[in-house]
Amino acid sequence: MPEQLTEVVDPAGWTCPAPLRDQPVVVMGHGGGGALSAELIEQVFTPAYGNPVLAGLADSAVLELGGARLAFSTDSHVVRPLFFPGGSLGDLAVNGTVNDLAMSGARPAYLSAAFVLEEGVELTVVERIARAMGAAAGAAGVAIATGDTKVVESGHGDGVYVTTAGVGLVPDGVDIRPQRARPGDVVIVSGPIGLHGVAIMSVREGLEFGAEVASDTAPLADLVAAMLAVTPDVHVLRDPTRGGLAASLNEIARASGTGVRLRERAIPVPDAVANACGFLGLDPLYVANEGRLVAFVPPSAADEVLAAMRAHPRGTGATVIGECVADHPGMVVVATGLGGTRVVDLPLGEQLPRIC
Amino acid sequence: MPEQLTEVVDPAGWTCPAPLRDQPVVVMGHGGGGALSAELIEQVFTPAYGNPVLAGLADSAVLELGGARLAFSTDSHVVRPLFFPGGSLGDLAVNGTVNDLAMSGARPAYLSAAFVLEEGVELTVVERIARAMGAAAGAAGVAIATGDTKVVESGHGDGVYVTTAGVGLVPDGVDIRPQRARPGDVVIVSGPIGLHGVAIMSVREGLEFGAEVASDTAPLADLVAAMLAVTPDVHVLRDPTRGGLAASLNEIARASGTGVRLRERAIPVPDAVANACGFLGLDPLYVANEGRLVAFVPPSAADEVLAAMRAHPRGTGATVIGECVADHPGMVVVATGLGGTRVVDLPLGEQLPRIC
Structure with missing residues (x-):
């Protein structure tokens, strides 16, 4: 990496070359699912492909064929x-x-x-x-x-x-995409976070964090079907892989122009993940998952959707972690246990390259 | 590559480690679209995936959804x-x-x-x-x-x-796959062969073969639509990329259990391709194309399909190169200009790695 590159401190706590516009080569962060990835899509791929389908920042495109x-x-x-x-x-x-x-x-x-x-x-x-x-x-x-x-x-x-x-x-009647988040939506995560990232770190770096941590990799389509059986009106679904919950929630907040407010104490962080993050100076919100989803659900359906998730083997640990708000549009904040709030920003890249 | 590997002479004239069963590591030929690729599919991927859809050796799967x-x-x-x-x-x-x-x-x-x-x-x-x-x-x-x-x-x-x-x-009524070739089918190629492979060789090896040779890379869907407008009953289509016309025709012969007989003098080989192949000791039948197709068409429709191809910008050079026969099932032979015939076998790998 050329030495003249500007180094900036990322909100997640690691350093990374400044974004695309300031430097001419691909860096690891361009594959990290954060701000650098988004810049690559916005500045390179979208203009090059020039079509309206490659839109939003959804995990998949929905097409008529x-x-x-x-x-x-x-x-x-x-x-x-x-x-x-x-x-x-x-x-x-x-x-x-x-x-x-x-x-x-x-x-x-x-x-x-x-x-x-x-x-x-x-x-x-x-x-x-x-x-x-x-x-x-x-x-x-x-x-x-x-x-x-x-x-x-x-x-x-x-x-x-x-x-x-x-x-x-x-299915007919289903319209799930980041743009549909709206103030009042209840934010649910399907289970404990950070397991995949910590599993990879532990084997790659040769570290052990108490008990062995296994990746949460799992298919989620059945869980989603169980949720949609309650109501087709789920607004947003996302699996928080690279960049963790922080990246997914920021993308949803930006795409929908709403704010997201999390309650720190409600976020399910397993002890082993908390220990590993403490040891490495990482924030669990930025650690990758491969078998979790975050859902934005209208408040009228939230209790029933949550119950359906908990009744499914892939969602036994489902829990409400926050809500969508009209304040601070496009921004994700977390209310800490001490009564304060802190901003959870989009990471530049991924803390751990080649996580998936 | 371990030295104890058996080297065998490939019918296309270059040496390559013996197939999958005799050696434990991936070699370049496993990506070459020939016999080694086929063994990898048959011995590793198909048993591992265990489903009936990944069938035939068609260029794409046809699914109901x-x-x-x-x-x-x-x-x-x-x-x-x-x-x-x-x-x-x-x-x-x-x-x-x-x-x-x-x-x-x-x-x-x-x-x-x-x-x-x-x-x-x-x-x-x-x-x-x-x-x-x-x-x-x-x-x-x-x-x-x-x-x-x-x-x-x-x-x-x-x-x-x-x-x-x-x-x-x-489209409805269309059923195009290698298994549908049958004796009597007319074999048509859409234009001159070998241009992509020779273009890559020329820049990679720093060779020049008279005039600069450009790759034939082009989309063929419009040409196919023009052919299907004549008759939906085209039996087989194939774009002869890695392994060239030889690999494609062998796959069709094997999948359908028919023989293929080509007329050497009818095969359109541009001078620059012939020169390059002569210089390098290669057979143009094994050189990759990226904008050509080979079609197996029932004799009753062959003249009309050929006319439709020639009327299309991507098929102006279309020509009949042979036919499907009941003799020598599963085998491709070429009748030489001197009145003899020679077998055109499936290559083990690709003459030039990383051609596409």
Whole structure:
């Protein structure tokens, strides 16, 4: 990285080169799902593609095709290491796209899987990843329908990269997108946060934080279906992966022009995650999840949706963590246990590169 | 590559480690679209995914979803260099997936685009690729509807890798797949072959073969629509990319259990391609194309389909190169100008790694 780059302190507490406009090369933060990623989309991809579909900052696009309302989404997966407590790159590759589809209310149906393999990687590693994908697809009720494999020379990859795309059907009457958040909406998280990020940190950095922490990677489409069975009028769904809950809530606040107010004591942070974050100087709100969702639900339906979530195996830990407010539009704040409030800003990048 | 690997001579004339079963690591040929790729699919991916949709060896899967018949396909693009005469990785990323969809007769509609960027690559390079994709999408009549960006550390990528997936609508009455080839079918190629491969070789190896050769990268969906307007009963379509016409025809012969007989003198090989192949000791039948298709058409419709192709800007060079026969099922042979015949076998890998 050229030395003349301006370093700025990110609100999440780590340093990162200043945004896109000030520097000419790709930095790790451009893949972090925070402000640098958003700038790349806004300044490079959206103008280049020049179409109205690539809109909002939703996890998946909702399209009309042949009379059907389809959700369509893609994610590349470059997580390191390939295998970690609770899962593997293969699990993330399936669950990541399944969840992106589910976040528009869709019932995921088919996935594609494209591998970029590095020359010299053991075929048993490829096979383990593929088997994890098959098992995850079975668990999520989707079929891997098409694929591709490319190989690059040693030193131009990192074992296995997998890009999945997926299509699913959006039920009639469902219109879930970040722009629909409105003051009064109840903000619900489906369970404890930070487990995926801490699981990756623990194996990558060789750290242990008391008990072994396993990634929460899991498919969420069934949980979403259970919520929509209560009411189709869920306003927003999001799975807070890269950049954690902080990034997801900021994107929703900005897209909808509403404020979000969280109650710090209500946010479910497992002890192991709290310990790890304390040790590393991180904020759990910025740590990645791979099997959680955050929902914005109208107050009239909140109790029933919460009950439906808690009755589902993927939502037993569901809890209300805050609400949408008319104050401070576009901004996320958290009311601390001491009676104060602090701003939770969009991170520049991700605290831990290659988390997914 | 471990030294104890068995080296075998490939029918296309280059050496390559023996297939999957004899060696434990990924080699470049696993990404080459030939026998090694097929073994990876048959021995690793299909058993791992365990579903009936990932079938045949078609360029795209045809699925029912919400009452619509969808084609769904994906390709990762790792071509090197990123820019070459006639196009760029961005053009291939769009046209590659557009063409895979078109080869099932679909009208391509939406693409996804997932980038794996290497830390340190210039943002202007990313922007040039994205703009090429936007322009190619516009030319092909598709919208890039969703995307993702990941960044990997320097030394774990190669500037820009792009994986696209696409969805399109398959018209009623259309059933195009390799299994439908049958004896009597007329084999048509849409124009001169080998241009993409020779264009890449010329820039990568610093060779010149007389006049500059430009890649043929182009979208083929309009050409396919013009063919289907003549008759929906086109049996097979294929764009002969990696592994060239030889790989595509072998896959069709094997999938359908028919034989394919080509007339060598009828195959349109441009002088520059012939010169380059002569110089490098390659067979033009194995050289990659990115804007050509091969069609298997019932004899009753062949003249009309050929006329429709020649009337289309992407098919002015269309010509009959052979036919499907009951003899030598599963095998491709070419009748030489001297009255003999030779077998055209499935290559093990691709002559030139990272061609697309």
